[in-house]
Amino acid sequence: MKRRSCGRGVALLAAAMFLGLPSASCADLSLQDAINLALAQNTSLRITQKGEDTARAQLQQAKIDNGLKITGTESFDTTLKRSSSTDSKNEIGVTASYPLYTSGKAEANIDSGVLGLKAAELSTERSRENLKLDVIKAYYDALEARRTVDVRQETVDKYQDHYTNVSQLYAAGSKARIDVIRSSVELSNAAQDLIKAQNSYEVDLATLRNYLNIDRSEPLNLTSDFSYDQFNIDMDSCIDYAYRNRKDLMIDLYKYQQAENAVKAAKADFGPSVTLSAGPSWSHSFKPATSSDSDITAGATLSWNFWDNGLTRAKVQEAETSRDVAKLTLTKDQEDIDLSLRQAYYNMREAEKRLNSTGDAVKQAEEDYFIAREKYRAGEGLMLDIIDAQEALSTARLNYISAEYDYARYKATVENAMGIELTDQEKEAAAKMTATAAEKAERAVLQEPIAPENAKPDKETKGLAKKAADAAAGEAKAAASHASAQVIQDLAEGEVTK
Structure with missing residues (x-):
């Protein structure tokens, strides 16, 4: 982000210096800069990215569980016999074991871990795409709010000029008192709309700063603006592209395959398992006589659960139900993608039509207002004509602004619903997400006491x-x-x- 002075001119800057006010510094922020900043330091995205670490740990657990294990044991036993004599001994053993065969359970768990890691990585990528869309919407919301403030301000200025003119005409005796009152009321109403628009602009900027995870009070100067970019892809092609490229559909597919592996793992309990084991052991007897012994044991253990009162079958049924739910979830998400993409596409085309039709309406409304104002000044028009013309002009301009940014937002929504991936520049920005200033500040809070600002020794x-x-x-x-x-x-x- 570049920085520049926020002053509108030399006069304002001189006034600020005369009044002792601090001169603010605005950050020049383009839309692409905003997207890159969010991808590099958004907190929610960092949370999602932690899911990859969890998936890696789960995969590592599955691999370790199918590997070599070494355990140590020690016991001390005392046996009281009927003859009132006792036998006491101490035993120490070390055993190395390796699961030679698990009826496919270990392999299924490892495959599930691999699929889980792929799903976590895709989830992070999809979250980045959604974050990009959120930033685009927030950026255009702020731009629309800023231009709405301009329209409301112009309306207030015109009502103010009109109120001044009516007051002068009333003082000259050419207009009635009711015209002055009505003009004052319209000026007050326009001022209320201006206050609301200014507040909406500040709220939209706060939302944008939150996505970017920057200083929440930092002034921003949004340098990008709307430019019409025609979208030439038909809706059926968009839907087909989405079915092939939406990462959340790939995630659903991986989860379905994980559920299949869970069924295999549950059914593996019906079969046998073979475990190789070997290790030394030492024993020392205290009573009735002292003796020591040591040996080395090696062998293979075959385990087969012939009857568990239906426990394994119940686990298999649970796994099969989860698999069916995963399959239905995949189908449901395909239907949701189709619907959301159609909605966004239709809304984009509607905004495009409004954009083409409202341009001429603004020019006509400006001409209508000029005619109504001049007729009133000449004493031939009515106060109601001025009010209606000003309201029509404000509505036409706001409709045009709304159509512009609606088109930009819905176009971005369509591209997101299609699953269009990030650009190379955006991927590079996302790769820079490491320890940000927020994390460093958090560590500082945990490690050092907080001293109040300007505190004395x-x-x-x-x-x-x-x-x-x-x-x-x-x-x-x-x-x-x-x-x-x-x-x-x-x-x-x-x-x-x-």
């Missing part, structure tokens, strides 16, 4: 409460002495009798 503030109390007591004592002296003076002058 402890040696200067020590005993401050006592000093304040002493000062208050001194002031009270001085006030009492002053009151006593005043009473004595009044008594001497005979003004106090009792």
Whole structure:
């Protein structure tokens, strides 16, 4: 972002210096700069990106669970026999085990971990695309709000000029008092609309700053503006492109495959498992006699659960239901994508038509207002003609502004619904997301105590409460002495009798 002075001119800057006001500095922010900033430091995106770390950890767990394990054991046993004698011994063992065969359960879990990592990576990419759309909408919202403020301000200025003119005509005796009152009311109403528009502009800027994760009070100068860019892709081609490129559909497919692997893992409990194990052990007996022994054991263990009261079958049914839900979710998301894309496409075309039809309406409304104002000044028109013409002009301009930015927003929505990926520049900006200033500030808060701004050293503030109390007591004592002296003076002058 570039910076430049926010002053409108030398006069305003001189006035600010004369009044002692700080001169603000605005950040020049283009739409592309805003997108890149958000992709590099948006907090919600960082949270989503953490899902990749979770998926990697889960994949690592699945691989480790199918690998070599080494465990150590130690026991101390005492046995009391019927003859009242006891046997006591201590045993220590180390065992290395390796799952040789799990009926496909380990392999299914590893495959699920791989699919989960791919789904997490796609989820991050899709979140970046959605963030880009949010930034575009917020940017155009702010631009529309700024131009709405300009229209409202112009309306106030025109009503102000009209009010001044009517007041002069009334003073000259050529207009009635009711015209002055009506003009004042319309000026007040226009001022209310201006206040609301200014507030909306500030709210939209705050929303944009939140997406960018920048200083929430930093002034911004939005340098990009609307430019008509024709969209020449038909709706059926957009939908077909979305089915092939939407990352959330790929995520649904991966989740369905994960559910298939979960069914395989559950069914694996019906089959056998083979585990290889080997390791040394040591034993030491204390009673009735002292002895020591050691050995090395190696072997293979075959486990097969023949009967578990239907537990495995219930797990299989649960996994199959989850698989069916995943398949239905994929179908439902395809239907939602079709609907959302059609809605955005129709809205884009509607805004495009409004854009083409409102351009001439603004020119006609400007001409109508000029005629109504001049007729009124000439004494041939009515106050109602001025009000209607001004309202029509404001409405025409706001409609034109709305059509412009609606088209820009809906076009971006269509491209997002199609699943168009980020540009190379945007991918480069997203790759820079590491430890941002927000994270550094968070670590500083956790590691260091917070000192209030402009706080004095402890040696200067020590005993401050006592000093304040002493000062208050001194002031009270001085006030009492002053009151006593005043009473004595009044008594001497005979003004106090009792």
